[in-house]
Structure formats: C-alpha cells, structure tokens
Amino acid sequence: MEIFLVFVALSLLWQLHWWRHSVIAMPSIKVPRNYHVPFLFKPKVIPGSIEDPIKLLKKAADTKNLRLGKTVHAHLIISSETSKFLDIFHANSLINLYAKCDRITTARHLFEYMPKRNVVSWTALMAGYLHKGLALEVLGLFKTMVSVDNLCPNEFVFATVLSSCSGSGRVEEGKQCHGYVLKSGLLSYQYVKNALVHMYSSCSEVEAAMRVLNTVPGDDILSYNSVVNGLLEHGHVKEAMDILDMMIGQCKAWDNVTYITIFGVCAHLKDLILGLQVHSQLLKTDIDCDVFLSSAMIDMYGKCGKVLNALKVFDGLQTQNIVSWTAIMAAYFQNGYFEEALGLLSQMEFEDILPNEYTFAVLLNSCAGLSALRHGDLLHASVEKSGFKDHAIVGNALVNMYSKCGNIQAANDVFLDMTSRDAVTWNAMISGFSHHGLGKEALNVFQDMLEAGERPNNITFVGVLSACAHLGLVQEGFYYLNQLMKQIGIEPGLEHHTCIVGLLSRAGQLDQAEKYMRTMPVKWDIVAWRSLLNACHVHKSYGLGKRVAEVVVQMDPNDVGTYTLLSNMYAKAKRWDRVVQIRKLMREKNIKKEPGVSWVEIRNTTHIFVSDDNIHPESSQIHEKVGELLAKIKLLGYVPDIAAVLHDVEDEQKEDYLSYHSEKLAIAYALMKTPTEAPIRVIKNLRICDDCHAAVKLISKVTNRLIIVRDANRFHQFQDGKCSCADYW
Known part of the structure; x- marks a missing residue:
C-alpha cells in the first residue's frame, strides 16, 4: 500500500506544478515547500490559502474534471502533516470524485485505507460501482456495510442498491432490500418508493410494482413515470399502456419525464401517429423542451423511420449534449445510415463533446453494419483510452462488430476479457460463432452460459439451433427445440422452426424437411422456403427444388434470388431449354439479376x-x-x-x-x-x-x-x- 501511495502522490505532483503555473490558477494559492507523499492525510488549513477543497472537489466531480480534482488532491497531500490522515469529509469528497470520473479502483483504494468510514463513504463508492454496471460489487458493499460496520443505511444507500438490483434483474436481493426499507421506516422518502417501483418493474414483478405504486398519492407523477419505464424496459407494453391510462385519469399534470416516458412508448411500439399527436400536444404546453426531452423525440422519430424529423428536432436544439448527439447517431444507425452515423463523431468532437459508452455502442454497431473493421479497430482503441471497455453495452458492441467484420478471434478475445456479461453478450458470441460456421465453439459457449446461471432467451436458441445445423446434430437440435426450450419456458417461434428446416436440409434429409414444413402448424415465410430451395441446389435435388421454387415464386413473384437459383439448377442439369424459359420470364417481369460485387479494405481505402x-x-x-x-x-x-x-x-x-x-x-x-x-x-x-x-x-x-x-x-x-x-x- 505504501508503494501505491507514493506512486499516486508523485503522479499528482505534476498536476500541482501545472496548476501553479497555469494562467487559470488561482492567485491566492500558497504551496508549502515541504512536500510529503502520504495519500490520505489531514490537510493543514491555511485560512485564505485555497478555496474550500471540498467545494472544489464537488465541482470537479460534478463536471468530471479529473485534472482539477487531482490538483486539489495534490494540494491536500503536500499541505498535510505526515502523522495525520485526511479527515473523513475530504476523503469522502475524493472517493466521490474518483468514482464519478470512472476511476473506481483509485476510489476503492482510498476507501479501504480510511481509518474510519461513515454512510457517505459507502454511498459514494456504491454509486461508482453502480455507474460502471457492477451490481455484485454494490450488493457486496451493502452487505458488508450492514453486517461488518454495523451502519444503518439511509435513503441514498437504499436508492443506490435498489437501482443496482434493477439493472441486474436481481429481484430476490431487491426484496431483501425492500424488507430493510420497511424496518428502517424510510419508505416515506419518495425516491426510495420510486426506486422500489422501478426495481420490481424492471424485474418483471408487475404485481409487486403495482402494490408499491398504490401506496403513492394519486398526483405523484414520478412514481408513475418510474413504473412505466420499468415495464417498457422489459417488454410489458400492455401493462405500461394501462398505467398511462391511469396517469391520464388521475394525475393533475404531466412533466418532462412523463413526456419522455410517453415518447419512449411510441418508440417501443413504433407508433408514429401517436408520437406526432404527443409532440403536437407538447407544443401547446409551457413545458421547457430541454435537451433530454428533445433526445426522446429524436429517438422516437428514429425508431419510427423518420430520420428527417429526428434531424429537424436535433438541429432545433440551442444546446446539444452527448445525449442528443447519441440519439441522432442512433436514429441514423437504426435506419441503415451507417456512414452518416460514423460521420457525426468528428462533428461532435469538434464541439468538444466526448463520447460516452452509449455513443461508442452505436458507433461500433454502425461499423458492424458496414463491415468496417479498420474503423472498428480505431474505435476500440478509443474505448480503451476512454475507460469504457468494462461497460457491458460497449463490450457487447465490440463482440458484435468483430463478429460481423469477420474477425471472430478478436470477438472471442473481447468476450473472454469482459468483466460483466448479460444475455446479449452470450447471444452475440454464440451467434457469432454460428455465423462463422464454428458450431462446436458456439455450443461450448452455450454450455458456459448455462453453467454461469444466465437464462437463455429466444435469440440464444436461434444461435444454438444454427450451430446444430452446421454440425449436423439432428437429434440434439430437436432436443433443444422440444425439451430444453419448454423447460426454460420459451415457446418456439418461426425463426426456431426455420432453423430446424435448415438442420434437416443440411443433413440431406430434404423429404423430412419438406414434410416438416407441410405438417407443422407454422405460418412459414419466404426465408424458410428459400432455405429448403438452397438445400435442393446443394444436394442436386432438382425435382423437389422445382416444387419449392414454385412456392417461393407464389410468395414473392419478383424474388430475383429464386429465379437465379432455379436457373442455376437447370444449368447444372444441362436443361438449357429451361434456363432460356427462366431468363425469358425474368425479362417479361423486368427482373434483373444483381451483378456480383466484392470489396476489400486495404489501409484506408475500400x-x-x-x-x-x-x-x-x-x-x-x-x-x-x-x-x-x-x-x-x-x-x-x-x-x-x-x-x-x-x-x-x-x-x-x-x-x-x-x-x-x-x-x-x-x-x-x-x-x-x-x-x-x-x-x-x-x-x-x-x-x-x-x-x-x-x-x-x-x-x-x-x-x-x-x-x-x-x-x-x-x-x-x-x-x-x-x-x-x-x-x-
């Protein structure tokens, strides 16, 4: 620890040197000559020597100005007496600073070295871990705080812990925290109630959320906003709409958050008409359309496919922050304008606005859409430098980007290096391996997922069944479909049945694949039939291929791929008369075969x-x-x-x-x-x-x-x- 303290202190001294000679340095600062290196010393207070360090540290934390914070920290170090630690107030301020500036390891070292801690110390560190998405660390700290230090949590601690349970779906821990809240008598604090409502909603405990909500006064808009957001985040759209009806009937007035929530509903449902109506209603009120509300509108228009509307809202903002920039990037990305999304990064940085974890996620996924590996590599380097690599959303985007850019090894390296994973992480890696034809590796990751206690979802099994198809594991595929999915409580959908068609087709069981499609009570789409048609081409089953092609053409009379594949089969069978018929039919329908195009990126040029x-x-x-x-x-x-x-x-x-x-x-x-x-x-x-x-x-x-x-x-x-x-x- 002493070596660590010396290192940190010395690293901070250059900040002090910069501060003393900077044109923005405060002229009243007096720097003692006797430099000392201890890390947590009580400062020697010299009246008028420096603006209140606690105020400066708060300002640095609120603005995430790490350079200013380190400078104040350096001043506290060199103005201290070696035998005395910093008092608890300065230590707490430093923990808050480093936690908010994404230096959680430094904050933890400070915390562990404190001779005495109070509730504020624990809250500051918990908030830092919450910001990084490390729910287990937050819960571990909470348990240690109440069981080892015997401290009584306050309303801020409960709000932080409940938020951690919300983000990680840990409803059992959330219920235990609810019990603590009841015993402590802190349920009267509105934001504790809101945190409880949001926790239960986020964990799909709709009835529990409603019970807590019913204890809230009818005109409390915050709790209604919280429960609707929680329901929407986990797909309970109908319940969210029911709550909105209650809000209309009971609440006196909507606030900014309410409108943000409703725009979120419109975005989720992709209901442009409702979104336009809500926007029109908003314009009639005196509510200040701040950057966050505008960002919600941008998101709504983006998800509804109206990029120009989103851009109009964005351009109308007097001030644009990282939230609005990320929202407009996401609008471009969601509508396939990947290059435009990437192009916004340089404009944003020109405005001295730095990307956050959500910005990086959108940009990396845009690279995936373009298969722009070089751009993805550069963004990965920026992620490392910016300190966002441990955020699950960024890690997921990196895995997706490398998988879709053809570097599956890099995707796996990122996956193995991630400190926290969610279902999206596992799905991205399973699907990545499957898409690259690495079925064995995909199934190994799936087994690791089960052993890690992560619950698979419907997307997981698409990747798993695709892996079975690649390996020709027919029996295993049907086991996953008919037994494991039902054990977990997932109803097989069209995409899963389509994977089974692909599995049977790849195994050469074309008649069984056709029988499966003809007998299963599934409303098949053109993708499934085209999969069988492709198998007929591979296995040279031209008779079945002709029948399947007729079905596909009926579903989409202008599908150029079907005509091309059918023409290929006839050509391989040397049935040139049928090739001529297909080409004539294509001319009559004005269907043109898309020319084959390939591209390769070398250095900075495609x-x-x-x-x-x-x-x-x-x-x-x-x-x-x-x-x-x-x-x-x-x-x-x-x-x-x-x-x-x-x-x-x-x-x-x-x-x-x-x-x-x-x-x-x-x-x-x-x-x-x-x-x-x-x-x-x-x-x-x-x-x-x-x-x-x-x-x-x-x-x-x-x-x-x-x-x-x-x-x-x-x-x-x-x-x-x-x-x-x-x-x-």
Missing part, C-alpha cells in the same frame, strides 16, 4: 470489384495475378466448374467467365497489396458461386493465407484448403 472488371487502375496486374493463382491451383487438381456458367456457350468461354468473378479479383488484389502473414477479408453482395468456393479453398493453401469471405449467406473462413462452412452454404 476497393470495389465487379465481375470481369477492367475499371480498376491496376486491372491488368490484377488479371495477371488471377491467372497466376489459377495456374498454381490447377496443379493441385482444380478444374473450373463450367456447369456454374448460366450460358450455353463453348467450354473455353465458360472458363473465361469464371476466371474473373469479383471475389477472385478482390482476393488477388489483396494478395498483391497486403503483408504475407495478414488475413484477407472480402465482402460479397451475392452467394459465392461453387467454382469460386472451390478455387479460394486451394488459393488459401498455395498462398498459406487465411481468407475470409462474407457472402449473402454466411462467413467462409478458407484456410489450408478447407472452408469453415464444410462446403454447405
């Missing part, structure tokens, strides 16, 4: 390639490189799959068509421009063709490179002549 591309400034060198690669893999047995060419032309011409598909061009260029040990990541807008799949497997072998291709269906990791999809996609 290079886009179209099949048989001659536009790229280095196209001649790229074509030469493709020829070189094809010559090498032919020595390993590569034979161009000319059956994949949908034209009735000579075989030599068919081979030329295949040679310069967009993914081959992108891979060749990446091999030319990247270090020999670097993985290559290519994104393609369509399903990778059979010939390119076979070729890239061998290219990965002759070049000894990891080549990752993200096509319209999944990720393919090519390495040493093999693909993670096991040749099924």
